[in-house]
Amino acid sequence: MSDLAADLMDRLTNAFEAARDPVRAVGAAAYMRDQFPFLGLTSAVRRAQARMALKGLPAPGEADLRAVALACWAREEREFQLFACDYLTRHITIPGPAFLDTTAELITTRSWWDTVDPLATHVVAGLVRRHPPLTARMDEWATEENMWLVRTAILHQLLYGPATDTGRLFAYCTAQAGHRDFFVRKAIGWALRHYARTDPQAVRAFLTAHADHMSPLSVREAAKHL
Incomplete structure (x- = not known):
């Protein structure tokens, strides 16, 4: 994992854990047919915590994007995968055509x-x-x-x-x-x-x-x- 990806994942984990809502997590998991565990963050809270985690970090390169996405996909809680979708969308002008293979892996x-x-x-x-x-x-x-x-x-x-x-x-x-x-x-x-x-x-x-x-x-x- 790149240094940027490792730093971001540490920050993101701390930010998301600080906002965990166990009661909301149960309902969120049920809505998704209990296929994934959740931390219980609303979209607004998840994005606000993500902004805090990203503050001061440099723009990623293509290798960073892949590392962050795969690290998020390795986490159990669904909010990490949802963050990765936002992160890739925000930086979609960075990766080249070969990144489609990474996207296929996520899909x-x-x-x-x-x-x-x-x-x-x-x-x-x-x-x-x-x-x-x-x-x-x-x-x-x-x-x-x-x-x-x-x-x-x-x-x-x-x-x-x-x-x-x-x-x-x-x-x-x-x-x-x-x-x-x-x-x-x-x-x-x-x-x-x-x-x-x-x-x-x-x-x-x-x-x-x-x-x-x-x-x-x-x-x-x-x-x-x-």
Whole structure:
């Protein structure tokens, strides 16, 4: 672990432990189906404690980002992984295209929507935007066995707006229209609904052409504001 990562993790541990709320932790774990233990920090408290821990530290390099992310992923309490998502998002202009491999490791480890979605819509999204050849990796992820990589491929353009590669978005949704998992079917609807803010006619036409092959959940979510 780099010196910066070690220092940050020590500070973060002390800051988070000082704000621990055992009662809230029980409810937070239950909300996540008891898959992860929590310290019981609200998002506001977690981010405030993180700001204290980061105060005075230099900007990280790519190796620091990887070290911090993996160290957070090694911790049991979910707040550490949520911090890592924020930290990577804040510094997304630093890593090169090879950092996508690190992101894939995070997406497929301790996987749940609360970390996968920010990694998809901010970290992966930022990497692909800055390094366009990575779109080929998104094509691969869109047909992966791992449902979280599929969800990431579908959602990575969520905030692109007019810059969305519509052909890719629609192709990913078509390829996974019959996916067995709720989280993929939900992602299809979410991605289409969001893109409808930019081009409602394109989404309406897509649903007209493909609704018979899509799950009711995906169609319902996609058409919610049309």
